[in-house]
Amino acid sequence: MPTNGEIADAFTLLGDLLELDGAVRHRVLAYRRGAARVRSAPGSVAEMALAGRATDLPDIGATLQAKIVELAQTGSIAALEKARERTPEGLVRLARLEGLGPKRAMAVWTALGVTDIEGLRAAVEAGRLGEVPGMGPATVAQVTAQLADPAAGEAGAERVSLGLALPQAEDLARELRAVPGVRRVEVAGSLRRGRETVHDADIVVAADDPAAVAAALEASPLVAMSAGGGDQRRAVMTHPGLRIEVAVAPPERFGNLLQHATGSARHNVRLRELALRRGLSMSEHGLTAGDGTVTVHADEAEVYAALGLAWIPPELREDRDELAVAAEGRVPRLVERADILGEIHVHSDWSDGRVDMATMAAAARDRGYRYIGIADHSQSLAMTRGLTPDRVKRQWEAIDALNAQIEGITVLKCTEVDILADGRLDFDDDLLAGFDLVVASLHSGLRATGAEGTARVLAAVEHPHVDAIGHPRGRMMGRRDGLQLDIEAIAERAAATGTLLEINGQPRRLDLDSDLARTALAAGARLLLSSDAHGPEDLWFLDLALRVARRAGAGPEDIANTRPPADWRA
Ligand SMILES: [Zn+2]
Ligand SMILES: [Zn+2]
Incomplete structure (x- = not known):
């Protein structure tokens, strides 16, 4: 069977x-x-x-x-x-490479006779990949970089969303914190750096007795199987299939281990070069001087200080300009959870949310928010029970009644109005003018290539009643990449018109991603963080959007949610 x-x-x-x-x-x-x-x-x-x-x-x-x-x-x-x-089965692995996909994998087969990943490696080494029609130097470089990984294109090498991996790693970290003798536990690696997708997870532990940590991992109900290793460093697999590597160090050198395990690899290479110039060799075990004396650090900030640097937030450790900035003590203050006063894009059971508005508002208040905007779908999205203008007006009455009753939070009348195929909006201007805030989103035509996606988003940006663009690219991880947007053009107009660009925190969206958000900030746009929650248990998705924003280098002044909406236009 x-x-x-x-x-x-x-x-x-x-x-x-x-x-x-x-x-x-x-x-x-x-x-x-x-x-x-x-x-x-x-x-x-x-x-x-x-x-x-x-x-x-x-x-x-x-x-x-x-x-x-x-x-x-x-x-x-x-x-x-x-x-x-x-069709040669080996092409499946080619098609999984970023920059290739099914169509280009077939083109590689047709043009070069390549049928598997080994054949592709040979073609790249022979400099022949550029001969394939439609294959530019950027794509060739992108493919070449991925081939350095022996598992390139394997299904097991698939990346999972930050939003799926982080809770699993945090749950295991919480368990380990309760183990007797364990002093500190942190999630490290690409999760700590807030990457939108990860291959696996890392946890670092400060403990005097690594065997006790190993025993706890063996016994953990979160662990499906051990994936090898000893007491100091052991890999486990969770039931949903996330590989987590757990490294243990004595508390006095926890800072060295945490720094090392956080990466990125390229950031750590630059740090080691800097250490070498000071006559030090750097590893997870400490800083070793020329005479062999080793200095260890309990806290990560001490590691950076020993190299003459200010502490660098993990989200910025990607070998951009962070070392130069830290050497001058100019590390930016990134937006933090405590800065967030509220959000304006959550759903209720008036459309496809799972609970009523009062329940959402109470849950938002429990998170410490001062305001929550209920932004249900508009009429064209029948699948989601999108609101007709009549129902919108009844919802407004319900929100007025709710505000008269609920304490400690203000409920705002918002909408997630659909951007239609021609760039027009799904409600007329009179109705739109009645909302406190309008989020405009694309939910169809998201596989379009070329300039029409940008044109539709730009039309919404220019609309006088639109306050924010929801999940601008429309990507859905594992299903579609979304639109190829000219984000600079959009961000410039968004800055000029005061339209916010959303970072949507739904685990499969994370849209804008941190690269696009960074570009948008550089062009002068401001960002809106949203959970796009469809129930109270989704409100934490805002924390994912926050990580993406931090990765983009956003400070509190770049994020609308750090201010009450009354301040936004000013
Ligand atoms: Zn949406
Ligand atoms: Zn939504």
């Missing part, structure tokens, strides 16, 4: 091969959704399919059930074998 994992792998491969072969989008997605559903099903899906009951599962229709039965009875799926004959 095939396991759920084997069925899911077969469907994933079939979806990937069909995509390479240029199959219609919904067929590809049907196999991918089916794969995800089978993988997460609690019981044997093969047994269900043989009993004709796999179709009880969402995303599993008669076609997919028939293929599961076929796999169970014959050990293979004819459609998959046919797809394998048409």
